[in-house]
Amino acid sequence: xxxxxxxxxxxxxxxxxxxxxxxxxxxxxxxxxxxxxxxxxxxxxxxxxxxxxxxxxxxxxxxxxxxxxxxxxxxxxxxxxxxxxxxxxxxxxxxxxxxxxxxxxxxxxxxxxxxxxxxxxxxxxxxxxxxxxxxxxxxxxxxxxxxxxxxxxxxxxxxxxxxxxxxxxxxxxxxxxxxxxxxxxxxxxxxxxxxxxxxxxxxxxxxxxxxxxxxxxxxxxxxxxxxxxxxxxxxxxxxxxxxxxxxxxxxxxxxxxxxxxxxxxxxxxxxxxxxxxxxxxxxxxxxxxxxxxxxxxxxxxxxxxxxxx
Amino acid sequence: xxxxxxxxxxxxxxxxxxxxxxxxxxxxxxxxxxxxxxxxxxxxxxxxxxxxxxxxxxxxxxxxxxxxxxxxxxxxxxxxxxxxxxxxxxxxxxxxxxxxxxxxxxxxxxxxxxxxxxxxxxxxxxxxxxxxxxxxxxxxxxxxxxxxxxxxxxxxxxxxxxxxxxxxxxxxxxxxxxxxxxxxxxxxxxxxxxxxxxxxxxxxxxxxxxxxxxxxxxxxxxxxxxxxxxxxxxxxxxxxxxxxxxxxxxxxxxxxxxxxxxxxxxxxxxxxxxxxxxxxxxxxxxxxxxxxxxxxxxxxxxxxxxxxx
Numbered sequence: 001x002x003x004x005x006x007x008x009x010x011x012x013x014x015x016x017x018x019x020x021x022x023x024x025x026x027x028x029x030x031x032x033x034x035x036x037x038x039x040x041x042x043x044x045x046x047x048x049x050x051x052x053x054x055x056x057x058x059x060x061x062x063x064x065x066x067x068x069x070x071x072x073x074x075x076x077x078x079x080x081x082x083x084x085x086x087x088x089x090x091x092x093x094x095x096x097x098x099x100x101x102x103x104x105x106x107x108x109x110x111x112x113x114x115x116x117x118x119x120x121x122x123x124x125x126x127x128x129x130x131x132x133x134x135x136x137x138x139x140x141x142x143x144x145x146x147x148x149x150x151x152x153x154x155x156x157x158x159x160x161x162x163x164x165x166x167x168x169x170x171x172x173x174x175x176x177x178x179x180x181x182x183x184x185x186x187x188x189x190x191x192x193x194x195x196x197x198x199x200x201x202x203x204x205x206x207x208x209x210x211x212x213x214x215x216x217x218x219x220x221x222x223x224x225x226x227x228x229x230x231x232x233x234x235x236x237x238x239x240x241x242x243x244x245x246x247x248x249x250x251x252x253x254x255x256x257x258x259x260x261x262x263x264x265x266x267x268x269x270x271x272x273x274x275x276x277x278x279x280x281x282x283x284x285x286x287x288x289x290x291x292x293x294x295x296x297x298x299x300x301x302x303x304x305x306x307x308x309x
Numbered sequence: 310x311x312x313x314x315x316x317x318x319x320x321x322x323x324x325x326x327x328x329x330x331x332x333x334x335x336x337x338x339x340x341x342x343x344x345x346x347x348x349x350x351x352x353x354x355x356x357x358x359x360x361x362x363x364x365x366x367x368x369x370x371x372x373x374x375x376x377x378x379x380x381x382x383x384x385x386x387x388x389x390x391x392x393x394x395x396x397x398x399x400x401x402x403x404x405x406x407x408x409x410x411x412x413x414x415x416x417x418x419x420x421x422x423x424x425x426x427x428x429x430x431x432x433x434x435x436x437x438x439x440x441x442x443x444x445x446x447x448x449x450x451x452x453x454x455x456x457x458x459x460x461x462x463x464x465x466x467x468x469x470x471x472x473x474x475x476x477x478x479x480x481x482x483x484x485x486x487x488x489x490x491x492x493x494x495x496x497x498x499x500x501x502x503x504x505x506x507x508x509x510x511x512x513x514x515x516x517x518x519x520x521x522x523x524x525x526x527x528x529x530x531x532x533x534x535x536x537x538x539x540x541x542x543x544x545x546x547x548x549x550x551x552x553x554x555x556x557x558x559x560x561x562x563x564x565x566x567x568x569x570x571x572x573x574x575x576x577x578x579x580x581x582x583x584x585x586x587x588x589x590x591x592x593x594x595x596x597x598x599x600x601x602x603x604x605x606x607x608x609x610x611x612x613x614x615x616x617x618x
Contacts, residue, residue, distance in 0.1 A: 006418065007411035011441055014415065018422055022436050030402070030437060039404065039438040041455075044353035053362075053453050055406040055442050093339070095348065097364040097406075097451045102316035106323065109315065113327055127331050128339060128348040132320055133364050135447075142406045142451035144362050146350075 012231070035239060036157050037086035037224060038147070048154050050147040052083040058138035061277075066182045069108045071201045073115025076141040079226065081119060081205035082279040084147035086224040088155045088214020091123040091147045091207060096130035099140030116143075123207065153214045155283070160221035160240035163287035166233065166309040167294060169206055169280040171254035172225050173268065174199040176275025180264035196260060203279045212297050213283055222283040228276040229308075236284065246309040248273075321540070344548060345466050346395035346533060347456070357463050359456040361392040367447035370586075375491045378417045380510045382424025385450040388535065390428060390514035391588040393456035395533040397464045397523020400432040400456045400516060405439035408449030425452075432516065462523045464592070469530035469549035472596035475542065475618040476603060478515055478589045480563035481534050482577065483508040485584025489573035505569060512588045521606050522592055531592040537585040538617075545593065555618040557582075 006014060019034050026033065031048055032040035038052035056076045058064060067075065077094065084091050096116065100109065113127075120126060178200035181189045189197050206224075213219045221240055223232045229246070237244050251272050261268045285294060291307060298305035315323060328343050335342065340357055341349035347361035365385045367373060376384065386403065393400050405425065409418065422436075429435065487509030490498045498506050515533075522528040530549055532541045538555070546553050560581050570577045594603060600616060607614035 004415045005411060006409055006413050006415065009415055011443075014418060015441060017415070018418065021419065021422055022426070030435075033435070033437045034439075039402070041402070042353070044351070051404065051453075051455075052438060053404045053406045053451070054440050055408055055449070055451060057408050057442055057444050057449070059445060060408075060443050093348070093350070095360065095362045095453065097362045099364055099366050099369075099449065100315055102314060104315050106313050106315065106318055106326070109323060109327065110330065113330055117331070126339075126342070128342045129361060130343075131363050132324060133366055134320075134369050135366050136368060138445065138447075140364070140366070140408065140449055142362070142364060142449075144360075144404065144453040146360075 031151065032156060037083040040087070040154055042151065043148060046151055047148050048151040050084050050087050050089040050149060050154070051144065052080060053142060053144040054079045054083065055140065055142040057140050064139065065186070067201050069111035070115040072141070073112040074119045074202055076143055077116045077119035078203050078205045078279060080143045080145035081207055082224040082226065084145055085205050085207040085210035086222050086281060087147070087149060088153055088210050088222065089147035089149035090211065091120065091125040091145060093126055093128045093146040094120060095144040096127055097142040098130070098132045099135030099138070100132060101135055101137050101139065104139070149214065155214045155219055155222040157221055157223050157236050157239040160236055160242050160284040161286070162242050164220055164284040165287065165289070165307055166244060166246065166282065166284055167305055167307050168225070168229065168252065168282050169209055169298070169303050169305055170278065171252050171304070172229050172278045172280050173257070173272030173275045174254055175203055175277045176271045177257070177260045177264060180266060181260065184264055193256060193260060200277070203277065205279050206281045206303065208301055209303055210281060212301065213281070216293070216297060218286045218289040218293065220284045220286055222281055225278045225280045225282055226276055228274040229282060230273040232282055236282070244309060250306065250308045252304060252306040340460065341465060346392040349396070349463055351460065352457060355460055356457050357460040359393050359396050359398040359458060359463070360453065361389060362451060362453040363388045363392065364449065364451040366449050373448065374495070376510050378420035379424040381450070382421040383428045383511055385452055386425045386428035387512050387514045387588060389452045389454035390516055391533040391535065393454055394514050394516040394519035395531050395590060396456070396458060397462055397519050397531065398456035398458035399520065400429065400434040400454060402435055402437045402455040403429065404453040405436055406451040407439070407441045408444030408447070409441060410444055410446050410448065413448070458523065464523045464528055464531040466530055466532050466545050466548040469545055469551050469593040470595070471551050473529055473593040474596065474598070474616050475553060475555065475591065475593055476614055476616050477534070477538065477561065477591050478518055478607070478612050478614055479587065480561050480613070481538050481587045481589050482566070482581030482584045483563055484512055484586045485580045486566070486569045486573060489575060490569065493573055502565060502569060509586070512586065514588050515590045515612065517610055518612055519590060521610065522590070525602070525606060527595045527598040527602065529593045529595055531590055534587045534589045534591055535585055537583040538591060539582040541591055545591070553618055559615065559617045561613060561615040
């Protein structure tokens with residue numbers, strides 16, 4: 001091992017290396033360890049506990065001038081709700097670790113918690129612990145989320161088979177486009193492009209969809225698109241030991257995407273494949289499953305589902 | 310609510326206020342919510358799951374020049390092991406969120422994980438998930454720890470009764486004194502004071518002691534001394550609805566403490582009462598319990614236990 005920096009070797013290589021250092025066997029209590037959207041523990045009565053954590057750091061994941069504290073609270077929670085969604089689970093409990101600069105206002109923190117609670121409310125999920133600490137200048141939010149699912153219905157990254165079709169929910173790239181619009185225009189983003197900005201500020205986790213896909217019986221693997229389609233599809237391929245053929249022309253294109261991609265000087269596929277932070281679900285479907293079965297699930301929840309490979 | 314900053318209102322007041330915003334009721338799954346060393350969930354077969362998280366931020370909790378990455382990993386894990394100890398539990402699983410500046414070396418991260426695993430090894434506990442993110446300049450480590458205990462043997466902050474005696478393990482103030490020695494002398498701390506420096510660099514969580522105290526039957530409340538005796542005793546009093554009388558003269562004094570306190574220009578009681586980060590256990594014992602019963606528990610584990618109030 002040489003004296004390479006993290007930047008030189010890259011996040012994913014580093015994660016692979018760390019994973020090799022850690023014990024990987026499963027036990028009666030541990031049903032899935034490192035390497036999926038969440039770890040899975042045995043709970044009771046046939047239930048599995050899904051557990052995940054995700055850190056959001058100012059100027060890495062968000063800028064304070066682009067997002068209110070209420071939105072930031074929602075967003076930080078949604079990032080974790082989405083990992084529960086990707087396993088097909090229901091959110092239950094959250095723990096919140098905060099690093100807060102001294103100069104923040106009391107009202108900022110109250111807004112932050114209101115945002116977090118608003119994101120949990122549809123699931124009747126609750127904050128049950130956490131801690132606060134001072135930070136030098138950046139707001140840091142690390143949330144641990146606990147969800148549940150029937151142990152027999154948990155969908156993992158590792159279940160894809162050769163011949164499966166690849167599907168995606170929503171319009172990946174919209175959140176990254178919104179972030180770029182904010183970077184270019186600040187609070188003067190053209191009003192007809194507000195939906196893009198909203199997708200960055202208030203992303204929605206696909207928990208209802210995740211549950212429907214987990215129970216429908218023909219979804220073999222699933223992941224949330226937090227790193228962009230390219231990276232996350234690659235995770236599924238690695239875990240499942242399969243290859244993937246993606247049809248770039250099949251990527252779903254939202255209204256106005258062409259114009260936005262010109263405004264921010266990034267191509268549509270670049271935004272969709274590498275943008276990340278969309279919190280849509282990418283999933284594989286057993287070969288031979290009729291497309292209309294998927295479309296019906298999407299229609300029932302008013303979420304567009306697209307076969308992309 | 311006025312536009313006060315966090316610094317103006319203080320961490321504990323802010324936490325109290327946030328707690329009031331959050332729902333507090335318990336359910337079949339949730340046995341203890343916010344306000345203890347860990348949250349407690351029902352697991353199965355009479356077991357309780359203890360869950361907690363704690364964030365460590367560079368230049369707030371540690372300085373990179375005072376501690377190696379291996380030590381930092383141990384320390385960040387120990388902070389969380391200690392919360393499990395304070396409930397009387399056994400560590401089982403950990404999730405690790407990291408914020409890492411680009412310029413860190415690959416070897417730094419490997420050392421960090423080796424330190425974390427070394428801290429978990431005595432309990433056969435394992436890292437089962439986490440995430441890595443870039444940070445601007447500071448190393449950020451947030452760990453979520455899952456422990457277990459028999460549901461009937463969990464010791465909470467809220468169990469103290471009027472007339473109980475207050476006991477403490479080890480020598481609180483030693484870690485803070487070690488930190489101050491490093492601040493004053495850097496790597497030229499007098500060698501006979503190395504144990505102080507070690508107490509800051511490699512604190513030990515009291516899980517064996519916590520388990521022994523939880524099962525002995527006469528401990529009514531327990532907390533770990535991460536904020537210093539004064540603050541943490543106050544937490545027990547608030548949760549238990551009792552007052553406390555502390556005998557400052559009874560505080561245990563380690564060898565050389567007088568000299569160290571002169572070297573760093575802080576009084577012994579100041580270090581012990583407000584220093585924090587010792588990860589010793591403070592606990593209350595039912596009135597009438599013979600002192601020798603406690604002393605025997607301490608002797609068996611080679612840990613000094615002292616009645617302080």
